[in-house]
Amino acid sequence: MSVRRAPTAPRTVRPVSGRSLRSTPGPTQSKPRESESTPTLATVPPMLVRAASDIDTAVELIRQVQAIAGDATLIVLTATDQRAAALQAAFRGPPTARRRLTIESCRNHAKRLLRELDPHYRRGVRVLDASQRRAVTRDLLRQLGFPATSAAVEHSLLALSRMKSQLGGDAVVSAFAASQQLELLSRYDRALHARRAVDADDLLARPVRLLRHDPARLTAGSSLVVIDQYNQLSPPELELVTAVAQRAGGPVAVFTAPDEARRDRFRLDFPDAVETELPLTTTPALAAATARRRVLAAWPSGEERRVSYQATDEVDEAGFIAAEIARLRRGGLSPTDMAVTYRLGATADTLQEAFRRASIPVSRVGWCADDHDTRLDVLAYLRLVADSDNDAAFARALGRPSRGVPAAAVASLSQLAGSLKLSLSATIPHAAMLSSLPARTRLALRQFRAQLAGWHALKDTMPLADLVDRLLEESGYLAWAQHRLAGRFPIGQIDRLRLAAVEFDRVEGRNWAGFVEAMTTAEADDTVRLVSWSQLAGRDYAVVFLTGLEDEAVPPGSAFTDVSALEAERSHFEALKGHARVCTFLTYALRRTMDGKVVVRDPSWYLVETPAL
Structure with missing residues (x-):
């Protein structure tokens, strides 16, 4: 029997709906009966x-x-x-x-x-049996100039099977070098492709690869x-x-x-x-399972405006979000119109794994500035504090603003670094070996390296936001960029970077390398956006998922020591709750793994105070 799909009547696709997509009324459909008790496929x-x-x-x-x-x-x-x-x-x-x-x-x-x-394979698929696989492999071994003994053939078939199924990974034991294995695999695949045939391994694995790729x-x-x-x-x-x-x-x-x-x-x-x-x-x-999903508010048209979900744990929460995103995409909503927010980096990792398994394209969004050059400049400084041996970041930061080090001097320093097998920063003490460098250029290089050492020493002791401010001011970058852009400098974006630093410091701790990694990730086209709370402001999305809404996380325990911080946290939550153009999903988990321990959580009192229909 053939796989057939049930025909559907023309319909009006809505981005978000409390009803299943199959029952969404269109121009030629009547509304489904509300009294039906049989679950629909979507529920x-x-x-x-x-x-x-x-x-x-x-x-x-x-x-x-x-x-x-x-x-x-x-x-x-x-x-x-x-x-x-x-x-x-x-x-x-x-x-x-x-x-x-x-x-x-x-x-x-x-x-x-x-x-x-x-x-x-539209005209048919041949599945090779064991004897046919041996015959193909024996011919290939002879073409490659290898012994075609029975033992070599069986050994090659085992290596091919392991490489294709990825069961052996890098630990595949073979008498051939890795390049020879890959050449054998390439020729084997071409030989089967020419015969419009597959072996037992590819019969099951090839459809899986096609589905995951597209x-x-x-x-x-x-x-x-x-x-x-x-x-x-x-x-x-x-x-x-x-x-x-x-x-x-x-x-x-x-x-x-x-x-x-x-x-x-x-x-x-x-x-x-x-x-x-x-x-x-x-x-x-x-x-x-159906009752855990509650509609808290709806638009006058009946479309969902605010939905809450009670998950058993973080894996269940991620699975629910992945299922909702898949449903919305089938309804015609673009991935770029959806954002999933998180407060903990561990939550983001769980979400990314769930999206990967569901084949949902996702990009983890870092810090963005309206001016592309400004973003690259600031990120270069952030990377240098985390790793002073980052040559690309060093070369960019060294010239913005200008420190009296011409491009020719940087090129000479780079050549010396290559010969000494050192980074640009580590080569500066050896700059005296370059007779072409004037004394003032060598002095400028030593001063910049001393600045880097001072910032690097503070990265584990100073609050992240304070170090960001100190970095941009002491380097002279902030004043230089404001003068360069003549009033068009995106100071609001720098404020957002400070806010992200405060948020990361409070939630993840004083981890400069982790903060830099979170700020570096760029958006990709046609993907769902995975963003931190602090990075959602200023962006426009049709659907927003606010995750991890549990007590002691929203608001965090540290906010209770400061009344103003508590008020700011509440206003931030209310702004995010109404941020989406179409629908906001509020999710929380009854259990969450924190630092290797399973912790029982209550829903955030912000969520408890959110009225339902």
């Missing part, structure tokens, strides 16, 4: 269903999932062809019903995906995936079903044996998953 979270492995139980599960899926296509993936044939026999029915149900093994589904995703290849949102005997899938099959399910609805995975490692893998791939048993429609876990 059903991924489920891990503990059930027996017999055919009758699998059939009952599929029937219940069909009732939940409605008109959506249901894809059932099995570990073996025999299992798929048994389930197909149980669902023989009218053609209209079969068109919305596809049952096949992972390998057959991989063949189908290859034909759909790669134009080279998620738009597989239309999401109109299918729901059921994974039969989830804990019996091989690792390559597991990667395939995960990649397919992350771009469709669900998945609903049938879990039989008490395999905790596989259970943890499912939770890692689908953080918002719930564990349940049959029947699906009355499970308390399903109701609880």
